[in-house]
Amino acid sequence: MKNKIAFILILSIGISGLAQKTLKEADALFERFAYADAALAYERYIEDASTISPETWQRLGYTYYNLKDYVNALNAYSNWHEINNPQGDALKGFYYYDTLRRLKEYDKANQLAEAYFNKFNTRDKFIDYDEEQARFDELLQADTLYTVKNLPLNSQYADFAASFYKNEFVFTSSRNKEDNKIYERNKTPYLSIYKTSNPEAVSEVRLFSEDIETPFHDGTSSFTADGRYMYYASSFQSGAKKVFSDEKRNFFKIYRVDLSQKKLKKELLAFNGDDYSTGQPYITPDGKKLYFASDMPGGYGKADIYVCEVYEDGTTSQPTNLGPEINTIVDDFFPFFKEGVLYFSSAGHLGFGGLDMYKSFYRDGIFGTPINLGQVINTNADDFAYVEGKTPNTGYFSSDRAGGKGDDDIYEFTYNLELCQQFISGTVYDLDTRKPIPGALVTVYINQNEKYSEVTTDENGTYRLEVLCETDYAIEAHKAGYSKDGLNLSTDVTPGRTMKMLDFKIKDLSEIFTTDGNVEKIKVDPIYFEYYRYNINSVAAIQLQKVVDVMNAYPDMMIKIESHTDQRGTDYFNKQLSTNRAEATRDWLISRGIAANRIESAIGYGESRPINICDEQGANCTEVEYSENRRSEFIVVRR
Numbered sequence: 001m002k003n004k005i006a007f008i009l010i011l012s013i014g015i016s017g018l019a020q021k022t023l024k025e026a027d028a029l030f031e032r033f034a035y036a037d038a039a040l041a042y043e044r045y046i047e048d049a050s051t052i053s054p055e056t057w058q059r060l061g062y063t064y065y066n067l068k069d070y071v072n073a074l075n076a077y078s079n080w081h082e083i084n085n086p087q088g089d090a091l092k093g094f095y096y097y098d099t100l101r102r103l104k105e106y107d108k109a110n111q112l113a114e115a116y117f118n119k120f121n122t123r124d125k126f127i128d129y130d131e132e133q134a135r136f137d138e139l140l141q142a143d144t145l146y147t148v149k150n151l152p153l154n155s156q157y158a159d160f161a162a163s164f165y166k167n168e169f170v171f172t173s174s175r176n177k178e179d180n181k182i183y184e185r186n187k188t189p190y191l192s193i194y195k196t197s198n199p200e201a202v203s204e205v206r207l208f209s210e211d212i213e214t215p216f217h218d219g220t221s222s223f224t225a226d227g228r229y230m231y232y233a234s235s236f237q238s239g240a241k242k243v244f245s246d247e248k249r250n251f252f253k254i255y256r257v258d259l260s261q262k263k264l265k266k267e268l269l270a271f272n273g274d275d276y277s278t279g280q281p282y283i284t285p286d287g288k289k290l291y292f293a294s295d296m297p298g299g300y301g302k303a304d305i306y307v308c309e310v311y312e313d314g315t316t317s318q319p320t321n322l323g324p325e326i327n328t329i330v331d332d333f334f335p336f337f338k339e340g341v342l343y344f345s346s347a348g349h350l351g352f353g354g355l356d357m358y359k360s361f362y363r364d365g366i367f368g369t370p371i372n373l374g375q376v377i378n379t380n381a382d383d384f385a386y387v388e389g390k391t392p393n394t395g396y397f398s399s400d401r402a403g404g405k406g407d408d409d410i411y412e413f414t415y416n417l418e419l420c421q422q423f424i425s426g427t428v429y430d431l432d433t434r435k436p437i438p439g440a441l442v443t444v445y446i447n448q449n450e451k452y453s454e455v456t457t458d459e460n461g462t463y464r465l466e467v468l469c470e471t472d473y474a475i476e477a478h479k480a481g482y483s484k485d486g487l488n489l490s491t492d493v494t495p496g497r498t499m500k501m502l503d504f505k506i507k508d509l510s511e512i513f514t515t516d517g518n519v520e521k522i523k524v525d526p527i528y529f530e531y532y533r534y535n536i537n538s539v540a541a542i543q544l545q546k547v548v549d550v551m552n553a554y555p556d557m558m559i560k561i562e563s564h565t566d567q568r569g570t571d572y573f574n575k576q577l578s579t580n581r582a583e584a585t586r587d588w589l590i591s592r593g594i595a596a597n598r599i600e601s602a603i604g605y606g607e608s609r610p611i612n613i614c615d616e617q618g619a620n621c622t623e624v625e626y627s628e629n630r631r632s633e634f635i636v637v638r639r
Helices: 002-031 035-048 054-066 070-083 090-102 106-120 129-141 538-553 571-591 623-629
Strands: 146-150 159-165 168-173 192-196 218-223 229-235 252-258 266-268 278-283 289-294 304-309 332-338 341-346 356-363 383-388 394-399 409-415 421-430 441-446 450-456 462-468 472-478 485-490 504-506 513-516 519-522 558-564 599-604 631-638
Touching (some): 002 035, 002 054, 054 090, 106 129, 159 218, 159 394, 168 218, 229 278, 289 332, 304 332, 332 383, 472 504
Parallel strands (some): 159 409, 192 218, 356 383, 421 504, 558 599
Antiparallel strands (some): 146 409, 229 252, 252 266, 278 289, 289 304, 332 341, 341 356, 441 472, 472 485, 519 631, 558 631
C-alpha cells in the first residue's frame, strides 16, 4: 500500500511539473504573439492542471480573441472574471467586454461596464460612455442606408485597405505566393501590396512593384493626388532579415517612395522609432498632411491616430496626437481625411463589436464627437479602412464579417443619402421667466443662409422639424418683440434619429420693440409734427435719437419708415405732407450716421391709415387724437 501511495505521489508531481513546463511554453508563445501555437499549449496545460490562475484564463481569453474564436474566448474570460470579479485592469477587462459585443451580448456587455464603473469609480475616465450608449441604442433601432457588395477580387486570404493610384485600384493582401513566408502569429502568408485596373476581375490582380516587395509584411498604401509619391508600411528589415527589438518584437515603419523614378527606392520617414510601430498612412489630396496610426509612447491607448505636416522637400513635422476625442484606451486605426471630415476605425468607441468605422467633423482645429456609421457597413466583426470611391456616396471598406471569401475582404458600398431623414425637436423659452413661448418661429437654414424649413411653436412652445442626414444646418428661433437664439447643427448618418432637447431661449424686448401681430416696430413715443409742417423739431429729435440708438445696437437691422397725417385737409395735400415727413425723418437718421441702405423705404400714407377715426359721420376728435394720427413709425424689416 505504501508503495502504491508513493507511486501516486510521484506521478502527481510528474504531471504537475509537466503542466508547469507546458504553461511556461504557452506564456513564451503568448509573449511572442504566436497566438495559434499559444492556444494549443494553453489547452494542453488546462487538461493537466489541477488549478488554473486568473492570469492564465485571461491570457487564454486574449489568445482566442486574437484568433477570432470568440466563443472560446468568452468561456476563458468568464472563468477569469468569476475568480477576479471584476478585474481592475481596464485594458484587460475591455477584451472581455468586447468579446461579449462581438457575440452580440450587448446587454451583458453593458452590465459588465457598469459593474466596473461602480466598483472602481472610473466613470469619469469614460465620460462619453453614457452618451455613446444612448447613440448605440438608436443605431440598433435604425434602418440602414448602406448597400454593400463583396468584391470579386477577394481571395481565401486577407484582402483589405483599398487605395487609388492613378487609374489603379491598390490593396493589401496575404494571398499566397510561392516565395511568401508564413506569419507566426496566425499561420498565414505575409502581406504584400497588389493592384488591378478592374476590382471586378480577380484575374487582373498583380503585384504592385517588385522593387519594394519584401519577404515580410508590406501594406496599407496611400498616394499623393498627382501619383508621384507613395506612402506605405512595412516590417522593419535589414537586408532579407527582420530587425527585432530587445523584447523580440518586430515593428512596422512608414516609408515614402518617389514613383517617378525608374528604380524605386524606399525612404524611411523621420518619425519612425525603434521601440514602436507606425502604419496605415493616409496622405491628404494636397499632399500637405500625413495621417497614420502608431503605438508610440505618450498616446491614449494601444494604437492612436496621429498627423504631421509634410513639407515641400518631403520632410515632416513632429507628429501630433489627435487627442482623446478620437483616440481610446485600445486600438484606433486607418485614418481617412477629406473635406473637413475624418473617417477612422476604432475598437474603443462604443459600437457593434470589434473595429467599427466612425466619422468626426473637424472644425476650428477641433475634432467633433465620433459618429458611428451605422448598421450593415458596421457589424459585430472588424470593419475598417474606409475610403471614398470615385463617384459620390460610394466607397470601399474592409471586414472579416461572416459570409466573406477569406480572412478580411474588401467590400464596395453605396450610401443612399437622399433617403436618410432625421428629426429635431425642442422648446422655445423666455430667457428670463423660463416659460415656454407659443407662436415662436423656428427656422432651419442650409448652405449658410438658404431657408430649408420653418415651423411655429405650439401652445406648449414646442416644435418638431424634419432634416436630412449628414448635412450642416443653422437653426434660429425668433418671435416679434423678442431676441433671437440660434445654433449650428451637423446631422449624422443615423436614419430616423430624433435629436431632442434642441431648446432655445429668447429674451423679451418689449422695452425696445412693439408688435402688431407679426409686424415688429421700434418702440418710441409718438413723433409729433406741427400742424401742416414736416420739419424735425427738438421734441421729435429726442424720439428719433432712440431710433438711432437701437439701430446702432443692432447693426444688421433694416427698417422702413411710414409717416401719416390726421384727416384734416385734402387727400392730395395729406399724401404730399406725409411723404415730406417720411423723407425728412429718413434724412435726419442718415445725418446721424445711419447708412442709407439700412432704410428700405420712406413712404407717406397721408390720412389713409389713421389710428383714430375723425371727421366722418359726425365723429369728432380731440387735438390729442388728431396728433396721434400725425405720426411716423419704424417697421423692422430684419434684425
